[in-house]
Amino acid sequence: MCADAEARCPSVWPGVQHRLHWQFDDPAAFEGTEEEKLAKFREVRDQIKAAVEAFVAQERAKYAARATPRQ
Numbered sequence: 001m002c003a004d005a006e007a008r009c010p011s012v013w014p015g016v017q018h019r020l021h022w023q024f025d026d027p028a029a030f031e032g033t034e035e036e037k038l039a040k041f042r043e044v045r046d047q048i049k050a051a052v053e054a055f056v057a058q059e060r061a062k063y064a065a066r067a068t069p070r071q
Contacts, residue, residue, distance in 0.1 A: 022051050 024047055030040040 020055075022048075024048060 024044050025040070027037070027041040027044045030037055032040070
């Protein structure tokens, strides 16, 4: 998810045809007050949630398009 993870994770996974990398800030690396750190974690959490929801919606749309009988 963060650039560090992209650099450290294996690029090949057995049986995996597609691998996604979504770039997010690493909230643990954020410096600030406790309130600012918490806000950063929540911001990244919300970004991840939005990305996952968009991905699921896109995959559902692809599946629905394939499942629809053609005339």
